Amino acid sequence: MVELLPLSDIAPQTVEALLDDAFGADRFGRTAYRIRKGTDAIPALSFALVEAGALVGTIQCWPVAHRAADGAETPLVMVGPVAVRPDVQRGGYGRTLMAHMLAAAETKADGALMMIGDPEYYGRFFGFDADATGAWDLPGPFEKRRLLVRAINGHGLPIAAGMIGPR
Template structure:
């Protein structure tokens, strides 16, 4: 049976090992890592999937911001990575982690959510779209159609031009 636990209950090295297995040890050069560099994950929105005492998946969320040209910084929570151990992928564990995070976000999120991900999947199952992100920029390469966002917990999304980066 799979348990969904707070990520803070999991040994940090186990999380790093899972992320290496899911994304490779070169993952730190990706744009998503640049955005959240030096930040700590949001404990109330970050979870682990554990089966028989073994970590099989994680979801992390990060406090970032949309920085407009006029200097206004609007808080946003960056979702991801959603990682599942390669040998148990396609078992619904990533989806379960997303559902748990979204349930928590409805009461715990201090801002809207954003992510870099597959628009068909995250739109269809979780309500993320690129509707508000067309004028947003990231500090590195990315595909515009994969920059997604979702309002949550009464927090709207900025739609003006701006750079996503640390809060």
Template sequence: MVELLPLSNIEPAAVEALLDAAFGTDRFGRTAYRIREGRDALPALSFAAVEDGALVGTIQCWPVAHRAADGTETPLVMVGPVAVRPDVQRGGHGRALMAHMLAAAESAADGALMMIGDPEYYGRFFGFTADATGAWDLPGPFERRRLLARAVRGLGPPTGAGMIGPR
């Protein structure tokens, strides 16, 4: 049986080891890491999946913002990484973590959700789209079709041009 726990209950070294296994040790150079640089994950929206006492998956969410050219700043919550231990991938752990986080976001998120991810998967199962993100920019390379957003608690993502970065 899988137990979903606050990520803060898990030893940070175990989380880092899982992320290394899922994404490789070169993951720190990715654009997503630049966006959330220098920030801590949001405890109310970051969770771990534990099965038989072993960490099998994590999801982290981060406080970021959309900054328009006129100085307007709109808070967003960046979702990810969603990581599952390679030997148990495709077992529903990532989907369970996403669903759990989305339920928590309905009361804890202070802005729309955004992520860099597979639009077919995250769109089909969780309602993320690239509809609002076409004019957004990131501090590094990215595939525009993979820049996704989703409203939460009635808070929709900004649709105009702007840079996404930490807040």
């Protein structure tokens, strides 16, 4: 039986071990970690997927912001990492986690969603695209086509140039 639980129900060291297995222990140097540095995941949008008592996947969302050159700040929710245990990847667990998070975000997100991800996958299945992010910048290297957004819960997308960082 598969259960979706609040991520806070899972021991932090268990989550970290899954993230190491899915992304490698060197994951902390990635740009995504710089963007959300010093913040805590949003409990209402972060979930665990448990099967037969074992953690098989997680999704975390983070409070970040777009800061324009004129000082305007727009709250965003950064999606990710979406992590699935390597031995069960391609079993639909990631899609289940994303769908559950998106359903929660429809009423609980306090900003549009943004992520660094595969546009073919996240666009096709979840409605993310890079149309509004061309002038955005991140605190580290990234591929422009992989900086994705999705309006949700009535929150619009900033299109002006600006830096994404923690809030």
